[in-house]
Structure formats: C-alpha cells, structure tokens
Amino acid sequence: MTHSNITLSHVTASYDHFKLDDLNFTIEKGEIVGFVGENGAGKTTTIKTILNLLALEKGTISILSQDSVACSTEIKQHVGVVLDDAFFYEELRLEEIEKIMRRIHQTWDSGYFYDLLKTHHIEKNKTFKECSKGMKAKVRIFLALAHHPQLLILDEPTTGLDPVSRNEILDIFRDFMDDTTSILFSSHITSDIDKIADKVILIHDGKIKLIEDQLTIDENYGLLKLTHDDFKELQSLNFLAVLEKNYSVECLINNKQEILFEFSDLEIKTPTIEEILLMFKKGVK
Missing domain, CATH: 3.40.50.300 (P-loop containing nucleotide triphosphate hydrolases)
Structure with missing residues (x-):
C-alpha cells in the first residue's frame, strides 16, 4: 500500500x-x-x-x-x-x-x-x-x-x-x-x-x-550573522549558503544544535521560509 x-x-x-x-x-x-x-x-x-x-x-x-x-x-x-x-x-x-x-x-x-x-x-x-x-x-x-x-x-x-x-x-x-x-x-x-x-x-x-x-526547519535550520573576521575562523563549518555584506556575513545552516553545542556563545536565529529562499537566491555555497 x-x-x-x-x-x-x-x-x-x-x-x-x-x-x-x-x-x-x-x-x-x-x-x-x-x-x-x-x-x-x-x-x-x-x-x-x-x-x-x-x-x-x-x-x-x-x-x-x-x-x-x-x-x-x-x-x-x-x-x-x-x-x-x-x-x-x-x-x-x-x-x-x-x-x-x-x-x-x-x-x-x-x-x-x-x-x-x-x-x-x-x-x-x-x-x-x-x-x-x-x-x-x-x-x-x-x-x-x-x-x-x-x-x-x-x-x-x-x-x-x-x-x-x-x-x-x-x-x-x-x-x-x-x-x-x-x-x-x-x-x-x-x-x-x-x-x-x-x-x-x-x-x-x-x-x-x-x-x-x-519541524526540522524550526529545530535545525539557523541564520548566523558574523563579522568578516569571525567568518574566516568558522568557514570550515558546513554552511548551506553564504551572503557577504559590507560589514557582516550571513550564513544559512541546517545543523543548529550541533553548532550551538560547539559554539555556545553564537547567536543563531531560526529563519523564515522567505529568509531561506533569499539565502539560496542571493547567497553562494
């Protein structure tokens, strides 16, 4: 069936x-x-x-x-x-x-x-x-x-x-x-x-x-907003999409809990569908 x-x-x-x-x-x-x-x-x-x-x-x-x-x-x-x-x-x-x-x-x-x-x-x-x-x-x-x-x-x-x-x-x-x-x-x-x-x-x-x-999006997806220096240090992480701006770098992830366990001081926002869409449209892998 x-x-x-x-x-x-x-x-x-x-x-x-x-x-x-x-x-x-x-x-x-x-x-x-x-x-x-x-x-x-x-x-x-x-x-x-x-x-x-x-x-x-x-x-x-x-x-x-x-x-x-x-x-x-x-x-x-x-x-x-x-x-x-x-x-x-x-x-x-x-x-x-x-x-x-x-x-x-x-x-x-x-x-x-x-x-x-x-x-x-x-x-x-x-x-x-x-x-x-x-x-x-x-x-x-x-x-x-x-x-x-x-x-x-x-x-x-x-x-x-x-x-x-x-x-x-x-x-x-x-x-x-x-x-x-x-x-x-x-x-x-x-x-x-x-x-x-x-x-x-x-x-x-x-x-x-x-x-x-x-549910998976709510629990595991996240948006990181980093300085350019912090991004250089963390760029070995598995980012789905990266959007570089003048004074910051936005990164889309799908392993939020993992990253928070390793870097507990990071602020990670749960993205809306629109934000995920924009990251795939404007960002790069």
Missing part, C-alpha cells in the same frame, strides 16, 4: 529555454507541501509537467498511485487544480460555470459550491468579469474543491487576496485535509507557507535545493 499521492522520480522537462533538472520528491497522504522559489525558478513549469500540460522528457510521475500519463483521464476526476494563469470566459455567470463543471466531474457537489459562494458573499448570478480580483481567486479555489478531490494542486492560489481573505482560504484548505488527502501549494507569499505547510520544497533554477519538514 502506497503512502504517497505524488511521486516525481528523475523528472526532466524543458519549456521556452528553461529546464527542470532531475527533480525527485514525494508528497505523502495527509501532507500539505509548500512549493517555493523566486519568479522563474520552475514552480509553474513543475506543476504543469505534473498535470501533463508540458511534456515529460525523462523520468516518471505517479499521481494517486497511477502513472500520470497513462492514467491521465482517471486521475483528473480526483485532482483539484488552481493555476495562476487559468481563466474562464469573462461573460459567463458563476452559475453557468458551475453547470459546465458539473458535467465534467462525476463527484461534483453543487450544494457545496453554492455554500462556499454564500459563505464568502459572492453572488451566483455575477459574471466572472464582474468579480473583483480577490473574488476571482476565491471562485477558482471553490471550483477546485467542489468535486471533493483527493489531491489539490495549487499554483499561487491566494494571489490578489487581502490578509483576512487569505486566512479564510487557508482555513478551507485545513478543513479539506484528512489522512488520505494532500495539497501541493505553490506561493510567493511565504508567510502563507509558514502558516500551513507540513513540508517545504524549494526550487532554484530548475533544481530542487531543499526538501524539509517544518
């Missing part, structure tokens, strides 16, 4: 002169995974490759224990998707979009969809064009949820939402989760990832740079 809902094994794909290079990761059942990286790092390309919207050159992708290519039609019935660049015909009313989706998904739940609209004060007779940017983001999410999928794949789902609305959506994602469901959640709003993700995958320049659960 498999415990994963997504498995990528040695995945390579190219799009518009950009290459995903040998990606390997697993998303377990019951797990929310935050997928982070700067713009152009490969998040959307990875998601589109998982969804068969871009061709897989090498490797394999398993979704819900099935081959993502051979079983694509069956898989779609059990996966909810929100893409950053997805759109609907702007003149359609939300109730008309709902009727279209009802014909596509065998497990579509009209009552649940309309309950979500009502709870968030969105009128079903509005056209998609009449919705604000925040409303459009919510409608996309509700459409992804309304057929009760086992897996959610979300590319920047909270873009355009104010902090209150984002928290409401994160609560909906939490309610969705049980021991069999999973979420792959790409976002540049790293504070949302901090709040909701069990595990973080960081991609940079088409390569996976970090796969860690939040």
Whole structure:
C-alpha cells in the first residue's frame, strides 16, 4: 500500500529555454507541501509537467498511485487544480460555470459550491468579469474543491487576496485535509507557507535545493550573522549558503544544535521560509 499521492522520480522537462533538472520528491497522504522559489525558478513549469500540460522528457510521475500519463483521464476526476494563469470566459455567470463543471466531474457537489459562494458573499448570478480580483481567486479555489478531490494542486492560489481573505482560504484548505488527502501549494507569499505547510520544497533554477519538514526547519535550520573576521575562523563549518555584506556575513545552516553545542556563545536565529529562499537566491555555497 502506497503512502504517497505524488511521486516525481528523475523528472526532466524543458519549456521556452528553461529546464527542470532531475527533480525527485514525494508528497505523502495527509501532507500539505509548500512549493517555493523566486519568479522563474520552475514552480509553474513543475506543476504543469505534473498535470501533463508540458511534456515529460525523462523520468516518471505517479499521481494517486497511477502513472500520470497513462492514467491521465482517471486521475483528473480526483485532482483539484488552481493555476495562476487559468481563466474562464469573462461573460459567463458563476452559475453557468458551475453547470459546465458539473458535467465534467462525476463527484461534483453543487450544494457545496453554492455554500462556499454564500459563505464568502459572492453572488451566483455575477459574471466572472464582474468579480473583483480577490473574488476571482476565491471562485477558482471553490471550483477546485467542489468535486471533493483527493489531491489539490495549487499554483499561487491566494494571489490578489487581502490578509483576512487569505486566512479564510487557508482555513478551507485545513478543513479539506484528512489522512488520505494532500495539497501541493505553490506561493510567493511565504508567510502563507509558514502558516500551513507540513513540508517545504524549494526550487532554484530548475533544481530542487531543499526538501524539509517544518519541524526540522524550526529545530535545525539557523541564520548566523558574523563579522568578516569571525567568518574566516568558522568557514570550515558546513554552511548551506553564504551572503557577504559590507560589514557582516550571513550564513544559512541546517545543523543548529550541533553548532550551538560547539559554539555556545553564537547567536543563531531560526529563519523564515522567505529568509531561506533569499539565502539560496542571493547567497553562494
């Protein structure tokens, strides 16, 4: 019996002169995974490759224990998707979009969809064009949820939402989760990832740079701020990334307890996901 809902094994794909290079990761059942990286790092390309919207050159992708290519039609019935660049015909009313989706998904739940609209004060007779940017983001999410999928794949789902609305959506994602469901959640709003993700995958320049659960990050990752002289003395330590500034050097580590045991006088800050991302983006190994 498999415990994963997504498995990528040695995945390579190219799009518009950009290459995903040998990606390997697993998303377990019951797990929310935050997928982070700067713009152009490969998040959307990875998601589109998982969804068969871009061709897989090498490797394999398993979704819900099935081959993502051979079983694509069956898989779609059990996966909810929100893409950053997805759109609907702007003149359609939300109730008309709902009727279209009802014909596509065998497990579509009209009552649940309309309950979500009502709870968030969105009128079903509005056209998609009449919705604000925040409303459009919510409608996309509700459409992804309304057929009760086992897996959610979300590319920047909270873009355009104010902090209150984002928290409401994160609560909906939490309610969705049980021991069999999973979420792959790409976002540049790293504070949302901090709040909701069990595990973080960081991609940079088409390569996976970090796969860690939040507990490990909290317990073992750290940011050291050193003088240039102190850095010279300690540079034999295993730094993940180093960012030199005019008057200091910032160092990212993943063995905080080890270093504190040896150098108890050092001040080590637990980094946020955003700080880890910036270190991999701007720092050097």
